[in-house]
Amino acid sequence: xxxxxxxxxxxxxxxxxxxxxxxxxxxxxxxxxxxxxxxxxxxxxxxxxxxxxxxxxxxxxxxxxxxxxxxxxxxxxxxxxxxxxxxxxxxxxxxxxxxxxxxxxxxxxxxxxxxxxxxxxxxxxxxxxxxxxxxxxxxxxxxxxxxxxxxxxxxxxxxxxxxxxxxxxxxxxxxxxxxxxxxxxxxxxxxxxxxxxxxxxxxxxxxxxxxxxxxxxxxxxxxxxxxxxxxxxxxxxxxxxxxxxxxxxxxxxxxxxxxxxxxxxxxxxxxxxxxxxxxxxxxxxxxxxxxxxxxxxxxxxxxxxxxxxxxxxxxxx
Amino acid sequence: xxxxxxxxxxxxxxxxxxxxxxxxxxxxxxxxxxxxxxxxxxxxxxxxxxxxxxxxxxxxxxxxxxxxxxxxxxxxxxxxxxxxxxxxxxxxxxxxxxxxxxxxxxxxxxxxxxxxxxxxxxxxxxxxxxxxxxxxxxxxxxxxxxxxxxxxxxxxxxxxxxxxxxxxxxxxxxxxxxxxxxxxxxxxxxxxxxxxxxxxxxxxxxxxxxxxxxxxxxxxxxxxxxxxxxxxxxxxxxxxxxxxxxxxxxxxxxxxxxxxxxxxxxxxxxxxxxxxxxxxxxxxxxxxxxxxxxxxxxxxxxxxxxxxxxxxxxxxxxxxxxxxxxxxxxxxxxxxxxxxxxxxxxxxxxxxxxxxxxxxxxxxxxxxxxxxxxxx
Ligand SMILES: Nc1ncnc2c1ncn2[C@@H]1O[C@H](COP(=O)(O)OP(=O)(O)OP(=O)(O)O)[C@@H](O)[C@H]1O
Ligand SMILES: [Mg+2]
Numbered sequence: 001x002x003x004x005x006x007x008x009x010x011x012x013x014x015x016x017x018x019x020x021x022x023x024x025x026x027x028x029x030x031x032x033x034x035x036x037x038x039x040x041x042x043x044x045x046x047x048x049x050x051x052x053x054x055x056x057x058x059x060x061x062x063x064x065x066x067x068x069x070x071x072x073x074x075x076x077x078x079x080x081x082x083x084x085x086x087x088x089x090x091x092x093x094x095x096x097x098x099x100x101x102x103x104x105x106x107x108x109x110x111x112x113x114x115x116x117x118x119x120x121x122x123x124x125x126x127x128x129x130x131x132x133x134x135x136x137x138x139x140x141x142x143x144x145x146x147x148x149x150x151x152x153x154x155x156x157x158x159x160x161x162x163x164x165x166x167x168x169x170x171x172x173x174x175x176x177x178x179x180x181x182x183x184x185x186x187x188x189x190x191x192x193x194x195x196x197x198x199x200x201x202x203x204x205x206x207x208x209x210x211x212x213x214x215x216x217x218x219x220x221x222x223x224x225x226x227x228x229x230x231x232x233x234x235x236x237x238x239x240x241x242x243x244x245x246x247x248x249x250x251x252x253x254x255x256x257x258x259x260x261x262x263x264x265x266x267x268x269x270x271x272x273x274x275x276x277x278x279x280x281x282x283x284x285x286x287x288x289x290x291x292x293x294x295x296x297x298x299x300x301x302x303x304x305x306x307x308x309x310x311x312x313x314x315x316x317x
Numbered sequence: 318x319x320x321x322x323x324x325x326x327x328x329x330x331x332x333x334x335x336x337x338x339x340x341x342x343x344x345x346x347x348x349x350x351x352x353x354x355x356x357x358x359x360x361x362x363x364x365x366x367x368x369x370x371x372x373x374x375x376x377x378x379x380x381x382x383x384x385x386x387x388x389x390x391x392x393x394x395x396x397x398x399x400x401x402x403x404x405x406x407x408x409x410x411x412x413x414x415x416x417x418x419x420x421x422x423x424x425x426x427x428x429x430x431x432x433x434x435x436x437x438x439x440x441x442x443x444x445x446x447x448x449x450x451x452x453x454x455x456x457x458x459x460x461x462x463x464x465x466x467x468x469x470x471x472x473x474x475x476x477x478x479x480x481x482x483x484x485x486x487x488x489x490x491x492x493x494x495x496x497x498x499x500x501x502x503x504x505x506x507x508x509x510x511x512x513x514x515x516x517x518x519x520x521x522x523x524x525x526x527x528x529x530x531x532x533x534x535x536x537x538x539x540x541x542x543x544x545x546x547x548x549x550x551x552x553x554x555x556x557x558x559x560x561x562x563x564x565x566x567x568x569x570x571x572x573x574x575x576x577x578x579x580x581x582x583x584x585x586x587x588x589x590x591x592x593x594x595x596x597x598x599x600x601x602x603x604x605x606x607x608x609x610x611x612x613x614x615x616x617x618x619x620x621x622x623x624x625x626x627x628x629x630x631x632x633x634x635x636x637x638x639x640x641x642x643x644x645x646x647x648x649x650x651x652x653x654x655x656x657x658x659x660x661x662x663x664x665x666x667x668x669x670x671x672x673x674x675x676x677x678x679x680x681x682x683x684x685x686x687x688x689x690x691x692x693x
Contacts, residue, residue: 105325
């Protein structure tokens with residue numbers, strides 16, 4: 001197996017009874033890159049990460065992390081990875097300082113540099129004033145910062161982040177990702193899952209999972225290019241009504257409501273006039289109409305629809 | 318090695334930062350010992366007795382003395398007829414009635430068989446009734462034996478009362494003291510085991526349920542470090558419990574250790590390791606805290622109480638029960654504890670119990686390490 005890739009997965013399958021949580025997935029992540037795993041609930045993201053961390057034995061297929069096989073050398077992998085699980089999993093009745101001390105010792109961080117490393121992490125995560133508060137009394141964002149600090153206390157060359165920013169405010173999320181970005185710059189490979197599509201923009205590569213299958217694999221730009229047609233953002237009164245009106249119009253590839261706006265994907269750019277006419281006839285006032293770059297969310301919805309026999313319109317968030 | 322220390326420290330934080338639970342852990346065993354100690358041995362406290370001595374002879378008074386001297390019965394009233402005796406019992410003023418017929422003295426004088434009538438309130442707790450009946454018949458038997466012996470002595474050579482026989486009978490029948498001596502050292506192992514199981518049966522499965530185990534198994538931690546690191550703090554807690562129970566048995570029940578304290582302590586530690594090992598093993602096998610508790614209760618605890626010999630003697634058990642009880646460390650520890658505690662037997666004479674105790678403790682502890690999987 002090539003050691004140039006931090007992760008190599010080949011035809012990976014994970015079944016729980018008759019249910020297939022990971023369905024013949026193949027991809028690889030080069031060293032020093034950030035790989036984003038996207039997908040709705042139950043797509044199989046956490047399951048994939050657990051296999052890669054060596055805590056879940058795959059049903060079939062091969063996977064290796066930093067050149068070590070997940071089934072045969074899990075302990076070698078564990079020495080070299082940091083893992084932030086989706087569910088908060090530090091000790092609530094210990095303080096951040098004690099949690100960090102604990103994991104530093106468990107990971108056998110050399111005693112000499114340990115205290116320095118821990119204060120560095122406390123500084124980095126801004127936990128200074130909370131270092132003596134019991135962890136269970138910290139707010140969500142602080143907990144996530146602490147969890148990240150514990151996961152990287154031993155400077156792992158590979159980092160797994162499972163919805164590391166769930167429930168965290170946008171500013172903290174940005175800071176969080178800046179930090180991840182910096183670490184990747186220093187050579188750490190990262191595999192992250194997220195529900196926030198905007199976070200995917202930070203990734204070098206994106207894998208989209210749906211119902212256990214990998215339905216897309218490319219860089220964010222390449223993914224955008226894969227989407228045919230022109231995407232229009234229609235800002236109008238009553239987007240739901242507009243949605244119904246336009247359902248009858250031929251040549252629409254996909255539609256989704258984004259808050260007060262409607263995203264419409266047209267096969268031909270020239271159809272925009274026809275769209276305006278139809279809405280006007282229905283008495284729906286159009287405030288603005290712009291051609292926009294498709295968001296990853298649009299792409300994801302498009303990808304999912306491509307796989308379904310009859311296209312259905314999905315209402316986005 | 319440092320990791321072991323780190324895990325122990327973390328476990329101590331868990332215990333220490335939950336002071337209410339810590340209080341319960343430390344206080345309940347002592348309370349249980351007091352409650353059960355008095356409860357079970359207190360069963361043989363004075364029973365109220367109403368007596369109708371219609372004979373009013375020397376012989377009848379001597380016969381009555383046997384009951385009074387036994388410490389089990391307290392004569393609370395005297396009656397003049399059977400009707401009166403029954404009225405006392407019916408009215409709940411006495412639990413037992415004794416009717417010595419008018420002919421009692423005369424019959425004994427003439428070498429015949431005197432009859433005595435005893436009444437027991439059968440509506441009381443059946444277990445109690447049974448004990449009362451046993452006691453009554455034992456005393457009655459003893460009295461008539463003594464009278465018989467005395468009669469022989471009288472006939473043989475007129476040497477008056479034979480004191481040795483009297484003393485002999487009394488030591489044989491000293492229920493209050495004996496019972497406590499037997500019960501308390503029987504309670505200590507079961508309470509220790511109860512505590513050890515409750516502490517350790519959640520050790521692993523609790524972390525699995527709350528999710529902290531997932532973070533722990535992605536590290537390079539070794540199973541033995543985790544198991545030992547969890548067990549040692551509990552071992553300290555259990556040792557404290559043992560010492561406090563030993564102190565209580567001396568202070569409250571007046572029971573002192575007849576044998577060596579240090580031997581008792583050393584063997585107790587081995588037993589505690591075995592109990593904790595069983596708990597951690599269960600914790601490894603259970604999928605939820607609820608399951609762990611059920612397994613601990615039904616596989617270990619209840620069999621420990623019933624099969625270990627604490628309450629029922631193991632002699633008459635069918636082979637399956639006997640075999641099962643051999644697999645419980647508490648069975649062997651109970652034998653050891655009673656021997657050291659009551660008879661002052663040295664450890665050197667107890668190898669048939671010590672070897673299986675050590676063997677089982679090692680097996681359960683090592684099994685808990687091997688069963689632990691660093692997987693979800
Ligand atoms: N141990 C298990 N036993 C049975 N089914 C499981 C197990 N673990 C996961 N699953 C199922 O596998 C599917 C994929 O789960 P997974 O946690 O990997 O999804 P996910 O993509 O991480 O979703 P989410 O965004 O909700 O975290 C889910 O339907 C889940 O119920
Ligand atoms: Mg998940």
